[in-house]
């Protein structure tokens with residue numbers, strides 16, 4: 028049995044004030060493109076089930092364009108006769124009970140099953156049950172709903188749990204209304220065949236659980252998210268669980284440095300062969316205050332004119348070794364630390380250190396979970 032798991036598609040997200048030839052915000056179009064790529068893969072792979080773990084739309088009241096796009100795509104998916112199960116995330120759950128949840132628009136598709144009411148919902152098929160915990164604004168209620176996943180398990184069938192949350196405090200996105208899955212309820216995971224998670228925007232297994240995965244988002248909702256790989260997960264549930272990550276093609280972010288002590292030489296040495304239509308982050312380093320006035324951002328942008336967007340950052344020369352630390356919000360502390368040691372270690376040494384760091388972080392996680 029094959030299940031295609033994707034998540035956090037954030038349809039309707041837009042950014043960067045760039046309009047494409049169809050008069051659509053280019054970043055918004057990128058998100059539609061990412062979604063379409065997954066749909067193309069669904070047609071090719073023909074999984075037995077499709078699941079989406081939340082944040083289908085970026086907003087609780089999406090734009091007409093986002094809704095129209097979603098309806099067109101869902102019509103295609105519906106016509107494939109593959110059951111498609113989806114849950115609401117924090118971005119698609121209204122904050123008050125006065126507004127109607129947007130996912131309701133998919134109720135009338137025969138092959139689409141939506142869990143958007145703020146309570147445990149299950150969808151049972153011939154040999155599989157999907158236990159859904161959509162986003163709930165009320166944490167206390169959520170707690171009582173988790174138990175239901177355990178109680179409603181069907182021994183003779185495969186059991187899949189679907190949630191949109193941070194497992195422990197490790198996958199927080201610093202967003203309004205995000206929900207943390209309590210550590211003392213993680214025992215339920217081991218009873219499930221697969222736990223599909225949404226909310227965290229990077230692909231990965233969670234902690235020491237061999238069957239708990241974030242599929243990650245299909246695009247980046249912040250330029251601080253430096254991951255150049257986005258995609259979906261293909262889960263095979265035969266005797267053993269196998270989880271394969273499949274990459275889609277997204278607009279890359281490329282990072283460059285210009286050393287202002289040798290400004291011209293440093294610009295000359297840049298390899299700009301792959302910058303067309305990318306997003307470039309350019310860091311000017313070793314700047315003095317005087318130089319900073321002389322160096323015009325517009326001139327730097329001209330060097331990168333083939334790129335779709337250029338972001339210039341300035342890093343000043345300091346007497347101490349303090350560096351400016353930007354943009355860590357979308358990377359876990361562990362990833363950030365690993366990135367940091369990568370900067371100045373040789374590859375063999377890096378491999379050794381990386382394992383050490385991962386070890387230390389997992390011990391920390393254990394200690395931390397025990398005291399929670």
Ligand SMILES: [Mn+2]
Pocket residue numbers: 035081082116118226227244
């Ligand atoms: Mn999200």
